[in-house]
Amino acid sequence: MRKRLRKKKRxxxxxxxxxxxxxxxxxxxxxxxxxxxxxxxxxxxxxxNGLVCGGGSTDNEWEVFVTLDEPRGSTTEQxxxxxxNWLSNDSRITEYEVGPLVDAWxxxxx
Numbered sequence: 001m002r003k004r005l006r007k008k009k010r011x012x013x014x015x016x017x018x019x020x021x022x023x024x025x026x027x028x029x030x031x032x033x034x035x036x037x038x039x040x041x042x043x044x045x046x047x048x049n050g051l052v053c054g055g056g057s058t059d060n061e062w063e064v065f066v067t068l069d070e071p072r073g074s075t076t077e078q079x080x081x082x083x084x085n086w087l088s089n090d091s092r093i094t095e096y097e098v099g100p101l102v103d104a105w106x107x108x109x110x
Contacts, residue, residue: 010072010105017074018067018104021053023087023096027060037092038062045086049079067104075101 006012025037038057046053046066055064066083068075080098087096102108 014072015074016067016072016104017076017101018065019075019080019101020063020065020099021083021087021096022061022063024061024094025092026094029060029092033092034060037090040090041086045083049082051075051079051083065104074104077101 001009001011007014010016023041025034029037041062042053047069050069051066052069053064053066055062057063066075066079068079080101084096084098087093087098
């Protein structure tokens with residue numbers, strides 16, 4: 001495949017990586033505390049590390065996919081560890097899982 005097409009399809013050397021994050025928090029948190037936790041997660045674990053995420057939540061669980069906040073680029077193991085460290089150090093989080101780096105466009109493990 002030609003370089004121009006690889007770039008357009010984000011394949012080969014133009015592959016972009018991301019990772020999934022799932023976490024649960026106590027059902028005992030008030031709405032205000034829950035909103036504060038969500039704001040803290042996005043502000044401190046995601047945005048401060050140059051990342052963006054998309055996904056959704058239920059009453060006490062978030063499931064998101066994280067990518068780099070740039071038009072082209074990949075998350076790294078350092079990004080994964082930064083998010084994982086934030087989750088592990090927040091006492092409001094009861095359990096979490098940070099997935100491996102995967103192709104953000106095609107979903108294949110690297």
